[in-house]
Amino acid sequence: MSMDSNSSEITSMVKETLEKLESIDFRQKTDLNGYRNRFTERGWKAFLRFREGLSTSSKTSILRAELPSISRLEFNDNLDQCNVTIELNLRGSKNGERVEVTREIRLEMINEETWKIDRYESGLEREGCRESPVINSVFNGHPRVVKACPQKITLAMLVRNEADRYLPAVLQQAAQYVDEAVILDDASTDKTVEVCRELLQGIPSFIHVNQSPGFGNEINLRQQLWELAVQSSAEWILCLDADEVFEDRVVSEIRTLVNQPHIDVIGFRLYDFWDMEHYREDEFWNAHLRYAPFLVRYQSKFPYQWLETPLHCGRFPQNVTLLPSAVSNLRLKHFGWATTEDRQIKYTRYKEADPDGKYGILKQYESILDPKPNLIKWRENE
Template sequence: MNYRVLLASPVKQQEGILSEFLDSLIRLDKSQVDLDFVFIDDHNDHILLSRFALEQPNVRILPGDTKHEYLCDESTHYWREELIWKVARYKDRFIKIALDEGYDYLFLVDSDLSLNPKTLTHLISLEKDIVSEVFWTKWKPELIPLPQVWMEDQYALYKSGREPLSEAEITKRTQEFLQMLSRPGTYKVGGLGACTLISQQALSRGVSFGEIYNLGLTGEDRHFCVRAVALGLELYADTHYPPYHIYRESELSKLQEYKENLAYAKPEKIINRNLPPEQSDLSLYDKFQAHSPQTVNPGKITLSMLVHNESGRHLERVLKQAAEYIDHAVILDDASKDNTVEICQEILQGIPLTIHSNKEPLFHNEILLRKQLWEMAMSTHSEWIIILDADEMFEDDGPKQIRELLNHSSDVAYISFRLFDLWTENHYRDNLLWQAHKWYRPFIVRNIPNFQAKWQETPQHCGRFPKNITDLRGGTSPLRIKHLGWVRPQDRLAKYYRYKQLDPNGTYGNLEQYLSILDPSPNLVLWEK
């Protein structure tokens, strides 16, 4: 007997991405499955869905309701409350159809995925009431790839069980969770979405994506997951056949490699640091190593830093710590009018130092500065490049650990750390708008000969490294980085006005976060040493 499955997706999608999604649906293994499709056409400006319905049997297309503007770019996707709950209504409509028409399973799939042909039949074989196939995404270009499943709350990648945890324990549990998901298997999780198979039993229990009015979590998937667990159901994540997430249009170029890998993928050989499993066996780093002459100085570390009018702030403290573990320093001075350059020369005396001062400040177009600094750093031929801003430094044990960390990182091209926005010397800021410390970002990269850097070409918030650094194999470190730039009230005010001037509409950053800088009573958490 075949299982009756309804594959459903709300669709508001770019034509190139949707074409790949639909193509992957055609290629799904349908053995022992009677598969029907239902889509909600949410005001698309192309005819791909209609063409799919003409070419495939058992397809229905429903019209979307009120039109809302949905914004996404090469950085991220921007979800507003009205959009979230519109999508929730669409998904609940799919649930009703599946229940009314007696389907054995509802398969909810986001329209920016390219599915492995074995995904559906494998998920059914697991005999779970709710299970998602895991994929990995760089939610912002400068971040490492992370899964779309989690353990608790909004997006906690660790289990706390309400016990107070030290930062070291949080880091340890997060790394254990990510390592677990890098191995082929099926694992119980606390949250999931985007590629989810739901059984008839779960549907009949009353699962729903509707808002739970007294729950402050953002996103309809979180309300679905909380309600499901409250109804006595369990949530599972599977890692055998990860889809390819086309989160940005630029990622279409890498899809062909994913498709080619499907033919010979061997899940048992996956080696995952921070990469999606389909990218782990052969990274760009391996190719560079194989085909590039060795022109770097092994073990050497270059500090690379932008500075501008840093006198009386944090520069002296930052450089004194860096001097304990670096072999070379590259300083790009953005037309300082104080004695910033002299501070650098004094503190770094005895360490090879390259300083260049621009005649005119360029911070209004940050991408130019980042590219300039990158080229300066690469020219030092050190094996490792550390890029810190003039108000960033490692925690106290950093100098003792950095060199040992790099000595044991021969198989990675970059190392990521968490950055803590300190609001006082002993407290960091923590709320939905201030969560840098929950994400791992690259701060150290290997100097790879002939690496072709690709940048996020925006005048602000462009990232300190080329965006394609995270296409390589990376690692993470529990070492924390202090961001001191918010500690002094006068610096906060200066940053607030700078963002208002350079990005008044929040085009490149988050306007709500800019406004929150002046919050007189922010939520602060004690920095644990």
């Protein structure tokens, strides 16, 4: 194998590995085992020592690594070892500043197709690294806006006929940590609006009531809710549905997520409950294995773009993930599937609204009525 092909292979592997392993939210447990096979035994121990040293620092939190360049890549005479110097931009909070760091790495060739990291050391560190070119381009040269702490959290929620379902529990919890609420009622025929007014007493709230239902075209409602939240001078927009509730510790932990200057999008894992104590996990029901944005800092100069579909359009503009992002280990419980009646209603709705699977997955629609789904017991604050 030539030096050029070795260089290309090493560059690709190092970039993918380091951007993943150096992106750390110290408030959550990060699974490293999937990357264990990219290290020799000695290299893995060195990396764990390095990681342990970082995780004990109280000054560092929510970091996302971006690897813009490899400044040095030198092979030995036998082309079976390579010393690499990496320059990383860590986009997150450390004493309120972004940081630029270097890592000194040595790789060893295991065979002609495999390289592994054999040494891992910290290098130089500089405060105030430059903005990502991606961020500069999407803002068209305008600066990001970050107001002084404490940051305001605005709950944005779309509701329709939720009075006797999960809405009371959702609002009782949210009232403990949000600063204001924007509610869009889609022509409810029950006491949903009254429940919202009662449970949001003492919190600045705006409740807009549509005179006729519009849920046949979800994108219109999602965009309407977004505009109502923006008009309220929102800083952070937390978009929850009326059947979604966080773990209890959200009350004490959410301020840590928003009172920082560098991250604009926070992702959470959503667990689809099939009864009040179990969530579902299988081929089609695994949203809790990935992070989705639920909490977004509004940036007035950002060119938001929506997925213009009448179904499954998303609760935020689809390009918000271009903004500086991080994840939280706070988990969201979704009870919209938790009863047989709810599942039958949603099954019928999706089959009628999307009979050809244009906006969703037909096999997932069919799986809604699976008589023996794989269910896992929920453990609070795990």
